[in-house]
Amino acid sequence: MLRRAAASLSRRAAPPARAAYASLADGWAQAAPNLDPPNVATDFMTEMKAPEGTGIPAKLTLNFYLPHGVEFDAAEVDSVTVPAESGDMGVLPGHMPSVARLRPGVLTVNTTDSDVKKYFVSSGYVMVHPTSVTDVTAMEAVPLEQIDADAAKKGLEDAKAALASASDDLAKAEAQVGVEVFTAMAAASN
Incomplete structure (x- = not known):
C-alpha cells in the first residue's frame, strides 16, 4: 500500500x-x-536531514539565544521542556521537526538526570530540527531562582489596575500583556 x-x-x-x-x-x-x-x-532553503543510518542520538543539541546573549550554544542536553502557546512541549533527541511560539512560562533544561536548569521566558520561538538540534529564541529569559515572588505579585496587581483603568485600545493591550506575563511569573515563582 x-x-x-x-x-x-x-x-x-x-x-x-x-x-x-x-x-x-x-x-x-x-x-x-x-x-x-x-x-x-x-x-x-537547504534540506535538513539526519544522515541515514545514524539512528537517534543519545543527546539533544540545544541553542538558547537571547537578544543580549547566549545561554546555551550547541550544548548537549538530555531534554528541554518549553512553554509553547499550545501547551508545554517536551523535546527529546529524535523529536519530530516543529516550530512553536512561546508563551510566558518556565523553560526547563535537563542537562543530565541530576542537573536541571529552569528559566522564566516572556515570549519567543522554538524550532526543533530533524537533526536533533533545538533552537530556542526568547525575548527575555531569567533564571527561575532570580525571580522575586513578591515583586511578581506586585507587578500583577499593578498590571490588573492598569487594565481596569485603560482608556484606549493600546493601553488595554499593553496592560493585558503585563497581566499575562506577571500571572505566569507569579505562578512560576511559587
Missing part, C-alpha cells in the same frame, strides 16, 4: 508553487532574455 502511494505521489504534477515559478521563469526568459530570473525564498 505504501509503495502504491509513493508511486502515485511521484507521478503527480509538480506542486503549484514550483509550477508557478516555472511559468514565471519562462515568461521572464521571453521578456528579458539577458537577465536571470529573480530568486525566490525556496532558492535559499
Whole structure:
C-alpha cells in the first residue's frame, strides 16, 4: 500500500508553487532574455536531514539565544521542556521537526538526570530540527531562582489596575500583556 502511494505521489504534477515559478521563469526568459530570473525564498532553503543510518542520538543539541546573549550554544542536553502557546512541549533527541511560539512560562533544561536548569521566558520561538538540534529564541529569559515572588505579585496587581483603568485600545493591550506575563511569573515563582 505504501509503495502504491509513493508511486502515485511521484507521478503527480509538480506542486503549484514550483509550477508557478516555472511559468514565471519562462515568461521572464521571453521578456528579458539577458537577465536571470529573480530568486525566490525556496532558492535559499537547504534540506535538513539526519544522515541515514545514524539512528537517534543519545543527546539533544540545544541553542538558547537571547537578544543580549547566549545561554546555551550547541550544548548537549538530555531534554528541554518549553512553554509553547499550545501547551508545554517536551523535546527529546529524535523529536519530530516543529516550530512553536512561546508563551510566558518556565523553560526547563535537563542537562543530565541530576542537573536541571529552569528559566522564566516572556515570549519567543522554538524550532526543533530533524537533526536533533533545538533552537530556542526568547525575548527575555531569567533564571527561575532570580525571580522575586513578591515583586511578581506586585507587578500583577499593578498590571490588573492598569487594565481596569485603560482608556484606549493600546493601553488595554499593553496592560493585558503585563497581566499575562506577571500571572505566569507569579505562578512560576511559587
